[in-house]
Amino acid sequence: MPANLPPQYFEVEKKLKATSVSSEKISILEELLSIVPKHKGTEKIQAQLKSKISKLKSESKRKPLTAKHGQEHNVKKSGAGQVILIGPANTGKSSLIKVLTNASPQVSDYPFTTISAYPAMMRFENIQIQLVDTPPITPDYLEIWIPELIKSADVVMLVLDLSSPDPVRDFQVIIQKLIEKRIELIRENRSDSSPSAKYQKKLLVIANKNDHALSPDRLTALKQYLNSSHQLIPVSAFQGDGLDLLKNRLFVMLNIIRVYSKIPGRKIEYDNPFTLKKGSTVLDMAQAVHKDFSHKFKFARIWGKNKYQGQKVKRDYILEDEDVIELHI
Numbered sequence: 001m002p003a004n005l006p007p008q009y010f011e012v013e014k015k016l017k018a019t020s021v022s023s024e025k026i027s028i029l030e031e032l033l034s035i036v037p038k039h040k041g042t043e044k045i046q047a048q049l050k051s052k053i054s055k056l057k058s059e060s061k062r063k064p065l066t067a068k069h070g071q072e073h074n075v076k077k078s079g080a081g082q083v084i085l086i087g088p089a090n091t092g093k094s095s096l097i098k099v100l101t102n103a104s105p106q107v108s109d110y111p112f113t114t115i116s117a118y119p120a121m122m123r124f125e126n127i128q129i130q131l132v133d134t135p136p137i138t139p140d141y142l143e144i145w146i147p148e149l150i151k152s153a154d155v156v157m158l159v160l161d162l163s164s165p166d167p168v169r170d171f172q173v174i175i176q177k178l179i180e181k182r183i184e185l186i187r188e189n190r191s192d193s194s195p196s197a198k199y200q201k202k203l204l205v206i207a208n209k210n211d212h213a214l215s216p217d218r219l220t221a222l223k224q225y226l227n228s229s230h231q232l233i234p235v236s237a238f239q240g241d242g243l244d245l246l247k248n249r250l251f252v253m254l255n256i257i258r259v260y261s262k263i264p265g266r267k268i269e270y271d272n273p274f275t276l277k278k279g280s281t282v283l284d285m286a287q288a289v290h291k292d293f294s295h296k297f298k299f300a301r302i303w304g305k306n307k308y309q310g311q312k313v314k315r316d317y318i319l320e321d322e323d324v325i326e327l328h329i
């Protein structure tokens with residue numbers, strides 16, 4: 001049976017030859033796979049595309065994933081979670097990274113000052129959260145690797161600018177650009193995705209430059225537009241307003257808990273918690289402490305909120321944020 005590929009397929013295929021960056025190749029191959037009509041005649045092509053994608057993906061996993069001078073834009077994950085900052089040009093993404101972390105990315109009035117992915121660590125209470133700065137997304141330009149970074153991030157922070165004439169329009173442009181890449185930014189994890197979206201990511205909207213003279217009206221318009229469909233926090237990187245709330249929100253959105261390991265006769269290391277997914281059990285904690293502990297585990301004692309202190313618990317006990325666990329093996 002003939003494959004009958006649409007002309008669009010061959011257009012996209014040309015882009016494949018133009019790049020040597022594996023994350024871009026993966027993205028193009030996925031696009032080709034979505035274009036190929038799904039019938040018997042194209043089964044072989046579909047299988048070839050899928051095998052190329054999985055080969056590239058496993059290769060890129062083996063490589064050291066650091067942001068190298070504009071070549072690979074994969075960022076090695078670090079800390080308790082990864083948050084990617086995206087948005088139009090000059091909204092203050094790099095300025096926010098600067099005030100939230102110890103890093104010093106370049107800040108300027110010119111668009112495209114940030115040209116690569118730039119990771120930096122933000123302290124929240126006793127944990128570190130990774131923030132990743134990115135170049136701007138504009139109506140005509142979206143770096144091919146940004147959607148890839150979004151797909152692997154835990155949370156997306158979209159930074160808007162209250163000194164821009166129309167922040168609502170700015171928001172719509174970014175959402176639309178990502179929908180074209182089949183990425184839907186949502187308030188919380190939802191199962192009812194829109195039919196065209198393949199990837200969903202949790203979104204926090206930040207309205208920066210809340211210090212600007214015209215910001216109140218623009219903030220009102222943005223609030224009305226987003227309504228309850230997205231979480232919005234007004235901030236000012238200049239004045240520091242809203243930054244504590246921002247950090248708290250990110251922590252909640254990462255869906256993690258901090259658990260401390262107690263070893264009899266030793267001090268509890270409150271500044272060095274284990275971070276686990278919400279819903280994790282005592283057994284997950286045992287595994288995090290040492291991979292052999294899950295086999296040897298007998299019982300645990302627990303200290304924390306809303307429980308008998310030192311209570312004996314079994315392996316399937318569900319942990320809460322800031323619980324202290326003494327493992328008995």
Ligand SMILES: Nc1nc2c(ncn2[C@@H]2O[C@H](COP(=O)(O)OP(=O)(O)O)[C@@H](O)[C@H]2O)c(=O)[nH]1
Pocket residue numbers: 087088089090091092093094095096106107108109111112113114136208209210211212235236237238239
């Ligand atoms: N008024 C005001 N200006 C800001 C604020 N944050 C950043 N800017 C300015 O906005 C411009 C762009 O900032 P930058 O961080 O480079 O934006 P990016 O392109 O999104 O990374 C610079 O001139 C900053 O000084 C803020 O909170 N208030």
Ligand SMILES: [Mg+2]
Pocket residue numbers: 093094095106107113114133134
């Ligand atoms: Mg920047």
